[in-house]
Amino acid sequence: MESRPKKLLDQVRDTIRLKHYSYRTEQSYVAWIRRYILFHNKRHPKEMGHAEIEAFLTSLAVDGQVSASTQNQALSALLFLYRYVLQQELEGPLDAVRAKRSRYLPTVLSKDEVQMVLQQVSGVPGLVLKVLYGSGLRLTEGLHLRIKDVDFAQHQIVVRDAKGHESRVTMLPISLIEPLQVHLQQVRQLHERDLNQGYGSVYLPFALERKYPNADRAWIWQFVFPSFSRSRDPRGEVVRRHHLHESGVQRSLKSAVQAARIAKRVGCHTLRHSFATHLS
Structure with a gap:
């Protein structure tokens, strides 16, 4: 009896562990990839590409009003998915609305x-x-x-x-x-x-x-x-x-x-x- 292929998120976890990423990174990347899939009504990422990634990242900035670091984290998770799990290179730059970087001085105590x-x-x-x-x-x-x-x-x-x-x-x-x-x-x-x-x-x-x-x-x-x-x-x-x-x-x-x-x-x-x- 042939074994069933692993689910996509399990493949993501395996690849992350193979590359020795931290457990926190694993949790973060899996969460963003799941959120990306749900955003596009559970379509498989293999069926999607530039346009869908741009729409997701734009929604995070415009609708979710996330910080620039949060949006970059989501982007890193998706790039990892396509490059190392699906082994699909995304050609060309991503044209998404970018979240604004916060500009505040760090707190320093005396x-x-x-x-x-x-x-x-x-x-x-x-x-x-x-x-x-x-x-x-x-x-x-x-x-x-x-x-x-x-x-x-x-x-x-x-x-x-x-x-x-x-x-x-x-x-x-x-x-x-x-x-x-x-x-x-x-x-x-x-x-x-x-x-x-x-x-x-x-x-x-x-x-x-x-x-x-x-x-x-x-x-x-x-x-x-x-x-x-x-x-x-x-x-x-x-x-x-x-x-x-x-x-x-x-x-x-x-x-x-x-x-x-x-x-x-x-x-x-x-x-x-x-x-x-x-x-x-």
Whole structure:
């Protein structure tokens, strides 16, 4: 009996994983491709092309009033679909109405304001925020840190596969060394409990899990800021301890800003902008 061909969105997922894109990108691309298909009354993308893509992108800008970055994300998803899944090249430029880019200056906190905010957050979320500010990391970069990425001897942090799939080295402030070391002692105890209970596995990037079968349980590959609970890997059946979710840190920062009575639009990326400003 012949096996049924995979559904289009499953083909998209397989191709994304083959190219080692992040799970977040996978979710985003699948959602945009599904939305594109529904917009055109469930027509198969093979039957569509330039005109349909332009109509969809124009609708996002005109009717949906999305931001330029959101429209570009949708375009990237569709280009991925046609180029890598359907293997159809789209010849010529796309003539869609483009969303307007927002023009606003990023929020920068003074050194005193940063200290006021950080004093309002305790525990692991507080330590995460201090690392973001002290090392100039994006939130995802901070949460993706592995044990091996923190070099206490050299006072530096290695940020791997950052935006643009490039790695870089940044500073680790002396003031964060002791709090991080105390935190990692607790993380190690948590990891050892997981191992004793038959768990302790962590997601490994690219094909490392196949190349090094036992590396997923090694201490150096564990996340610096692991989740408080184990969960099933969305790309498989393995129960693992992932890193902290972004939303928890974001909520903690929001509460801290309100408690500090700072009347500015502040997000985790604000700490990165403030780091760069105070460093100059």
